[in-house]
Amino acid sequence: MTQRGLLIVVEGCDRSGKSTQCDILVNSLQQKGIDTELVKFPDRTTQTGKMIDSYLQQKSELDDHAIHLLFSANRWEAMKTLSEKLNNGKTLVVDRYAFSGVAFSSAKGLDLEWCRNPDIGLLTPDIVLFLDLSIDDAEKRGGFGDERYEKRELQIKVRDQFMKLKDDSWKFIDASQSKENVEKEIWNTIDATRNLLQDNIQELQFN
Numbered sequence: 001m002t003q004r005g006l007l008i009v010v011e012g013c014d015r016s017g018k019s020t021q022c023d024i025l026v027n028s029l030q031q032k033g034i035d036t037e038l039v040k041f042p043d044r045t046t047q048t049g050k051m052i053d054s055y056l057q058q059k060s061e062l063d064d065h066a067i068h069l070l071f072s073a074n075r076w077e078a079m080k081t082l083s084e085k086l087n088n089g090k091t092l093v094v095d096r097y098a099f100s101g102v103a104f105s106s107a108k109g110l111d112l113e114w115c116r117n118p119d120i121g122l123l124t125p126d127i128v129l130f131l132d133l134s135i136d137d138a139e140k141r142g143g144f145g146d147e148r149y150e151k152r153e154l155q156i157k158v159r160d161q162f163m164k165l166k167d168d169s170w171k172f173i174d175a176s177q178s179k180e181n182v183e184k185e186i187w188n189t190i191d192a193t194r195n196l197l198q199d200n201i202q203e204l205q206f207n
């Protein structure tokens with residue numbers, strides 16, 4: 001029987017280096033002969049993803065609850081494919097997941113518990129890496145972009161919300177280090193967790 005792949009989630013505020021580090025991690029895992037694929041949420045290519053993209057680019061307006069549910073739907077529609085891939089032995093590196101969903105929407109003022117509900121039942125990650133960077137440091141990286149939410153005041157609130165969501169299983173990575181050192185820290189963390197999980201890998205769990 002094939003051993004299932006790992007579901008590795010990478011979270012953090014905007015400009016914390018998530019996408020860069022996800023690419024590097026996928027490459028490193030592949031080089032070790034581990035069948036790995038990158039997944040990114042929101043997936044802007046699907047129908048829900050196109051609505052989300054237009055909202056983020058400030059080309060359309062949506063009620064805060066409605067956009068929250070769209071982000072969640074964007075994850076739900078991927079679950080069947082992702083669980084099949086994992087069960088077929090593929091490891092997935094996921095750039096943002098439901099934690100971003102709850103952190104951003106609750107930072108805007110929606111009730112935290114209300115925000116959690118639509119994502120209940122999604123696949124549970126095996127590992128959550130949190131790329132930790134102060135908002136001051138994030139801003140020094142050439143400033144935020146032009147998308148909705150990429151504003152200092154909101155990012156500070158988002159970070160506070162992430163801190164409410166974290167649990168003991170999260171691995172904090174100091175993202176203020178050089179790209180190479182962040183890469184090393186992530187690799188060491190993954191390697192240690194992988195060894196730990198290898199002998200004791202559970203069936204896929206749903207939260």
Ligand code: NYM
Pocket residue numbers: 014041042056071072096097098100101102104105148149150
């Ligand atoms: N975002 C992302 C949410 O507000 N809710 C979600 O569920 C997810 C997955 O979308 N500023 C926000 C966080 C980002 C923005 O993400 C787009 P990215 O990784 O910059 O493409």
Ligand code: MG
Pocket residue numbers: 014015147
């Ligand atoms: Mg962004």
